Amino acid sequence: MTQLALVIDLNVCVGCHACVTSCKEWNTSGTAGYLADMNPFSKDPTGTFFNRVQTFEVGTYPNTETVHFPKSCLHCEDPPCVPVCPTGASYKRESDGIVLVDSDKCIGCSYCSWACPYGARELDQDRKVMTKCTLCVDRIYDESLPEKERKPACVNACPTNARLFGDVSDPDSEVSIAIRDQGGYQLMPEWGTQPANHYLPRRKTRITIHEDELIRVDNPLRKERMLPMPDAGDPTLDETTSW
Amino acid sequence: MHPAISVIFLTTLIGAGQGLYLALYTGQFYSAFNVLPGQDPARFYALGSVIALLLLVAGLASSFLHLGRPERAWRSAAMWRTSWLSREVIALPACMAAVAAWGLIHYSGWNPLLFTLSEAFDIDLSMLVGAIGTLLCFALFLCTGMIYACIKQLQEWATPLTVINYIMFGGASGFMLATAFAAWQGSGLVDFYGGWAIVMTVIAFVTRLASLVRNARLKHKSTLQSAIGIRHARIEQKAQGAMAGSFNTREYFHGASPRKYRFVKWVFLVLVFPLPLLLLSAGLAVQSFGLLLAAFVVQYVGLLAERWFFFAQANHPQNLYYQTV
Numbered sequence: 001m002t003q004l005a006l007v008i009d010l011n012v013c014v015g016c017h018a019c020v021t022s023c024k025e026w027n028t029s030g031t032a033g034y035l036a037d038m039n040p041f042s043k044d045p046t047g048t049f050f051n052r053v054q055t056f057e058v059g060t061y062p063n064t065e066t067v068h069f070p071k072s073c074l075h076c077e078d079p080p081c082v083p084v085c086p087t088g089a090s091y092k093r094e095s096d097g098i099v100l101v102d103s104d105k106c107i108g109c110s111y112c113s114w115a116c117p118y119g120a121r122e123l124d125q126d127r128k129v130m131t132k133c134t135l136c137v138d139r140i141y142d143e144s145l146p147e148k149e150r151k152p153a154c155v156n157a158c159p160t161n162a163r164l165f166g167d168v169s170d171p172d173s174e175v176s177i178a179i180r181d182q183g184g185y186q187l188m189p190e191w192g193t194q195p196a197n198h199y200l201p202r203r204k205t206r207i208t209i210h211e212d213e214l215i216r217v218d219n220p221l222r223k224e225r226m227l228p229m230p231d232a233g234d235p236t237l238d239e240t241t242s243w
Numbered sequence: 244m245h246p247a248i249s250v251i252f253l254t255t256l257i258g259a260g261q262g263l264y265l266a267l268y269t270g271q272f273y274s275a276f277n278v279l280p281g282q283d284p285a286r287f288y289a290l291g292s293v294i295a296l297l298l299l300v301a302g303l304a305s306s307f308l309h310l311g312r313p314e315r316a317w318r319s320a321a322m323w324r325t326s327w328l329s330r331e332v333i334a335l336p337a338c339m340a341a342v343a344a345w346g347l348i349h350y351s352g353w354n355p356l357l358f359t360l361s362e363a364f365d366i367d368l369s370m371l372v373g374a375i376g377t378l379l380c381f382a383l384f385l386c387t388g389m390i391y392a393c394i395k396q397l398q399e400w401a402t403p404l405t406v407i408n409y410i411m412f413g414g415a416s417g418f419m420l421a422t423a424f425a426a427w428q429g430s431g432l433v434d435f436y437g438g439w440a441i442v443m444t445v446i447a448f449v450t451r452l453a454s455l456v457r458n459a460r461l462k463h464k465s466t467l468q469s470a471i472g473i474r475h476a477r478i479e480q481k482a483q484g485a486m487a488g489s490f491n492t493r494e495y496f497h498g499a500s501p502r503k504y505r506f507v508k509w510v511f512l513v514l515v516f517p518l519p520l521l522l523l524s525a526g527l528a529v530q531s532f533g534l535l536l537a538a539f540v541v542q543y544v545g546l547l548a549e550r551w552f553f554f555a556q557a558n559h560p561q562n563l564y565y566q567t568v
Contacts, residue, residue: 020484044487052484054564056467058475069471071484071564084393086319086329107319108311111328113494114244117396117465119561122490128311185472188560190464191396199472 003077003097003169004135005196006152007178008070011203012162015053015068022157023051023072023133031138032103036126048124050133051154065202070163072154073120073133074187074195075099081112081121090130097169097196098137103129117191140165168196244397245494246554249308254387255416255546256305257335258409260298261380262417263424264342266439267291268373270421270432275370280431284349287428288369292346294424295417299339327393331386338383341376348372384410391557398461399557404454411447412515412546418443419519419542423535426526437527437535441520444542448516451549458556465560480566492565497555507552514545 027050028035035048051072058065075092079099082090089105090112092098101112101121106129113121113130121132136152139145149156155165166175175198178184184198267288273279282288307313322329348354348369356367388406395401418440425432467478483492497504519542526534 017484046485046488049485049489052489053482054480054484055482056471056473057479057481058473058477060477066481067471067473080394080396083322083325084328086322086326086332087315088321089318105315105318106312107315109309109319109328110311110494111326111390113490114397114559115394117560119491119495119559119564123311123494125490187472188465188469190469191560201472 001097001169002095002167003075003196004140004166005075005097005168005175005198006072006135006155007164007166007168007175007184007198007200009162009164009178009182009200010067010069011200012160013053013068013070014160014162015055015066016159017053018157018159019070019154019163020049020051020053022153024049026136026139026153027134030134032131032134033124033127035131036124038125046125048122048131050122050131067202070154071118071120072197073099073135074118074193074197075133075135077194077196078192080115080117080191080193084115085112096167098135099132100134100137101130101132103127103131106130117188117193118195135165168198244554244557244559245497246551247309249305251547251550251554252305253302253309254409255412255543255550256298256302257383257387258413258546259416259420259543260295260302260342261338261383262413262415263298263420264292264295264338264345264417265377265380265414266418266421266436267295268345268377269439270435271369271373273435275364279435282428282430282432284352284354284369287425287430289346289350290428291421291424292342292349294420296339296342296346299335299342303335303339327386327389331383331390334379334383334386338376338379341372341379345369345372345376381410384413391553396465396560397557398463399458400553402454402457404450404457407450408447408454411443411450412549415440415443415447415515416539416542416546419523419535419539422523422526423532423539426530426532426535433530433535434527437523440523440538444516444520444523451515463558463560465563467563467566470560470563480564483565483568486568491561495559495562495565499555504552504555507548507555511545511548511552515542515549516545518542519545 024035037047039045051070054069054071056067056069058067075098079092082092087105087107089102091100093100108123108128110123121130124131139153140150142150151165155163164175164178166173168175170176178200179198182200184200186195186198270279270282271288274281307316310316319329319332323333354367354369356365357371359365385406388409391400392402392405418436422433422436422440425436468474519538522534522538522541526538
């Protein structure tokens with residue numbers, strides 16, 4: 001079994017939206033049809049995006065952190081959007097676990113978008129069919145592309161390598177190792193959807209230093225004295241003894 | 244959720260159509276036991292089934308307006324094994340066919356005796372087709388309710404009360420209409436239908452109140468913490484990735500002010516329950532067709548508000564990602 005997925009490192013994402021624009025560019029010129037782009041240069045521009053970067057502030061000033069949060073279809077292992085589709089347009093591929101919409105079968109009833117807890121699906125206003133992240137299925141198997149480019153457009157575009165792409169069912173893949181070693185987690189686990197996409201948390205490099213590591217201790221060879229210990233300011237054995 | 248006008252009309256219209264058909268068949272069923280007087284097949288049962296059919300057709304037509312690609316609607320019967328929506332797509336035309344067949348049998352008078360159960364209980368063709376129609380009506384109620392009740396993260400809907408309310412509202416409005424219809428036809432069933440309309444409206448009031456109380460106490464399972472996976476009591480959204488709205492901001496938010504939201508709740512609580520009951524009781528007392536019809540119309544308008552509120556009240560967890568522009 002293969003389950004392709006993205007692993008997004010929130011520790012690295014700088015919120016530049018390069019993944020958003022590269023996604024839109026690739027998919028609007030893709031084989032599945034263009035993505036709506038309404039009023040792009042006037043009031044209330046709107047349109048279809050498979051991927052969006054949101055920004056959250058965690059904590060209270062001055063102890064705040066800005067978290068940029070890229071959000072796209074998570075390609076759940078148990079996708080709630082698939083069984084509710086009345087036409088079978090929404091499906092999960094056996095071969096690689098990608099959740100797709102057959103835009104020739106979709107009737108645009110939006111029911112699958114109600115069943116998705118993450119709001120990962122968008123009804124295209126022009127084509128009137130449901131659309132979603134395809135994990136660039138028309139890219140990753142394209143043998144006319146150099147092998148290192150056979151990745152989703154967002155992964156290729158990310159300037160900080162915050163996005164990893166691979167098979168999360170293979171324990172030795174880059175993505176599985178990253179999830180395992182760096183605390184990868186899933187969104188909204190309470191719905192049992194088992195998202196294939198994982199997020200890597202913010203990580204701080206900290207070392208813990210105890211007080212006795214900062215203060216010079218007595219010669220360990222010296223016989224232990226009775227408690228209480230002398231004050232920290234008292235001369236040490238080194239200073240009072242000529243060895 | 245954003246209340247879609249097409250779905251509001253779909254669910255209220257077919258509910259009333261199913262209820263009216265159930266009322267008509269109940270009348271026939273009781274008359275088979277000589278509990279109630281039999282009615283003229285062509286004038287009462289056939290004409291009544293035409294009205295029920297018109298309501299079902301109007302509901303079906305309204306549902307097409309909900310689709311982005313209505314020309315492909317025929318495909319939606321495919322996934323009946325997993326999808327309640329697909330099951331509804333099958334149950335609705337099946338129900339319509341049964342109602343039409345039942346009406347046609349009464350209209351044509353071609354109603355052969357099939358067999359006799361015990362003594363003096365004859366099963367003719369119309370009884371059999373009517374029973375099938377009744378089962379299909381309940382199957383349709385179940386499908387309609389389960390479309391909403393099966394989505395577990397829409398916690399306001401994910402309760403058996405959703406299905407019960409669809410059945411009770413459909414039954415109440417259908418029997419309300421049947422009362423007016425019986426009065427118009429000068430039939431002796433006015434008090435029978437009127438009585439049941441009162442009973443069902445009262446039961447619907449209890450079950451709807453139960454769901455309102457349940458939803459008021461609901462604790463949502465998803466939080467901003469579980470949505471982005473960061474454990475901190477204070478997380479505030481600063482950007483949602485688009486400035487001027489998207490499908491996510493249009494489909495999942497009702498967009499009404501808190502005042503309008505509360506107003507609609509009180510509108511439906513008044514228009515669906517006490518006011519129609521008052522009009523119905525007055526209409527039954529003076530045997531006035533006008534008052535009985537007014538009772539149905541008022542309740543139907545109230546049900547439109549009820550359905551709007553039903554959708555608006557459902558809070559989708561994806562809204563956590565769209566708190567601020």
